[in-house]
Amino acid sequence: xxxxxxxxxxxxxxxxxxxxxxxxxxxxxxxxxxxxxxxxxxxxxxxxxxxxxxxxxxxxxxxxxxxxxxxxxxxxxxxxxxxxxxxxxxxxxxxxxxxxxxxxxxxxxxxxxxxxxxxxx
Amino acid sequence: xxxxxxxxxxxxxxxxxxxxxxxxxxxxxxxxxxxxxxxxxxxxxxxxxxxxxxxxxxxxxxxxxxxxxxxxxxxxxxxxxxxxxxxxxxxxxxxxxxxxxxxxxxxxx
Numbered sequence: 001x002x003x004x005x006x007x008x009x010x011x012x013x014x015x016x017x018x019x020x021x022x023x024x025x026x027x028x029x030x031x032x033x034x035x036x037x038x039x040x041x042x043x044x045x046x047x048x049x050x051x052x053x054x055x056x057x058x059x060x061x062x063x064x065x066x067x068x069x070x071x072x073x074x075x076x077x078x079x080x081x082x083x084x085x086x087x088x089x090x091x092x093x094x095x096x097x098x099x100x101x102x103x104x105x106x107x108x109x110x111x112x113x114x115x116x117x118x119x120x121x
Numbered sequence: 122x123x124x125x126x127x128x129x130x131x132x133x134x135x136x137x138x139x140x141x142x143x144x145x146x147x148x149x150x151x152x153x154x155x156x157x158x159x160x161x162x163x164x165x166x167x168x169x170x171x172x173x174x175x176x177x178x179x180x181x182x183x184x185x186x187x188x189x190x191x192x193x194x195x196x197x198x199x200x201x202x203x204x205x206x207x208x209x210x211x212x213x214x215x216x217x218x219x220x221x222x223x224x225x226x227x228x229x230x
Binding site for chain 2: 001031033041042043044045048090092094096108109110111112113114115
């Protein structure tokens with residue numbers, strides 16, 4: 001597996017503002033993803049963070065609201081823009097293909113960061 | 122995202138008993154299946170992965186996969202209070218995970 005860190009671990013923000021969440025991995029990974037977990041709910045994939053190109057967003061999520069960067073194989077950011085109370089959630093990054101391996105098998109496993117707990121007032 | 126259904130909870134079992142968790146999925150093209158455990162206030166941690174039909178055992182955990190029935194299960198033997206958590210079934214398709222709603226398990230001492 002890999003050691004994944006996220007910053008900030010939690011934040012309280014005012015509506016209309018934006019927050020950028022960072023995800024750092026201690027080794028190169030093939031793929032990085034961003035998920036949202038709303039209170040009492042399961043995980044929903046927001047987007048796949050692609051290195052050197054635009055992220056791939058899932059249905060219901062758009063780049064203007066959740067811009068994502070991935071400048072290299074160990075780092076990604078997710079910005080939650082123009083926040084409203086409905087954005088209060090846990091945001092998690094996950095990684096896959098530790099060591100740059102992408103073949104089927106254990107390297108397909110996704111590992112999750114500790115999450116960022118966001119409360120929007 | 123693809124549909125993943127888990128048996129509704131919460132599930133309460135006495136210490137030492139077997140906890141049985143079930144999951145069905147909609148996409149026959151799915152090839153990889155995972156069980157994650159999530160403690161309250163924590164992020165999901167992987168406990169089992171399974172790729173082939175049949176059983177896979179790891180300590181007190183056994184995962185079962187039946188692709189024809191599109192069914193995955195997890196058995197927790199000799200349940201301990203430390204097993205009290207929400208268990209998430211996840212199905213991978215095209216390198217993306219779809220999660221079930223989770224089943225909350227409480228092990229009574």
